[in-house]
Amino acid sequence: xxxTADAAEGIIDQVVKVGGKVHARSAYSDGGTIVPDGGRSGxxxxxxxxxxxxxxxxxxxxVRGCRVEVGPRALVAACGKRGGGxxxxxxxxxxxxxxxxxxxxxxxxxxxxxxxxxxxGDGGGIVVYSKRTAVIDxxxxxxxxPRGGDGGFIExxxxxxxxxxx
Numbered sequence: 001x002x003x004t005a006d007a008a009e010g011i012i013d014q015v016v017k018v019g020g021k022v023h024a025r026s027a028y029s030d031g032g033t034i035v036p037d038g039g040r041s042g043x044x045x046x047x048x049x050x051x052x053x054x055x056x057x058x059x060x061x062x063v064r065g066c067r068v069e070v071g072p073r074a075l076v077a078a079c080g081k082r083g084g085g086x087x088x089x090x091x092x093x094x095x096x097x098x099x100x101x102x103x104x105x106x107x108x109x110x111x112x113x114x115x116x117x118x119x120x121g122d123g124g125g126i127v128v129y130s131k132r133t134a135v136i137d138x139x140x141x142x143x144x145x146p147r148g149g150d151g152g153f154i155e156x157x158x159x160x161x162x163x164x165x166x
Contacts, residue, residue, distance in 0.1 A: 038065025040100065046111075047071040052078045058085025058115060058124050067104045068130075070111040070138060077114045084115035084124025084142055084152050091129035093155055105130040105158075109165075111138030115152055117145035123152025134158035137165055 034052050038044040044065040052059030058078035063070070068090045070076065078085030091101030105128055107113070115124030123142035128134065134156065142152030156164055 033060045033062075035062045035064065037063075038067070041066045043067040043069065045069045045071060046074045046076065049075045050077070051075070052085055054080050054085075056080055057083040057121070060086045062086075062088045062099065063090065064100055065102055067106075068102045069106045070108060070113070072108040072110040074108070074111045075114070076112070078124055079114055079116045079118050080121070080124075081117070081119040082145075083117045083121035083149070086124055087113050087115050087126045089113065089126075089128045090134070091127065091131070093127050093129070094157070095129055095131065095159055101129060101131050103131050104133045106135045107138035109137040113138060113140045116141055116143040117149045120145035120147040121149045123149065125153040126155070128156045130158040130160070130162075132158065132160040134162045134164070136163070 032052050034050050036044045042065050044063050050061050052061050058080035061076055061078050076087055078087050090105035092099050095101050113126050115126050117123055123144050126140050126142055136156045140154050142154050144150045
């Protein structure tokens with residue numbers, strides 16, 4: 001599922017607001033893919049639930065835009081019974097990769113990003129990256145399953161100003 005504001009770029013300020021619940025499932029028991037995209041100059045505000053969890057392995061969630069906000073009580077989940085999935089908020093690991101990187105990323109204090117294995121298997125991966133400013137106040141987990149599995153990978157970083165708790 002791709003939600004984008006790129007088509008109107010330059011005409012008005014774009015805002016993609018994702019509230020309520022967005023679920024992505026696949027026919028193969030792996031989680032699906034969710035990609036809200038605000039374009040090069042738009043804002044994506046996640047205020048509800050983005051869920052690419054599944055009965056097997058978690059799926060992929062990538063939130064892109066010039067500014068990305070994950071609000072209070074927002075849930076971004078790519079969990080799976082046999083392994084966690086992939087969550088990218090704002091950009092690529094270390095800012096390097098194929099996708100466009102956000103200028104600003106803000107994770108509110110009660111926001112949750114979860115890429116856990118819920119039964120067995122390894123935790124997934126979470127990347128929160130910004131070119132200029134990152135404010136990371138939410139909860140991020142990439143836990144291995146309680147019946148066996150290693151923890152996953154979490155990176156929170158910015159090329160410019162960074163503030164995080166912990």
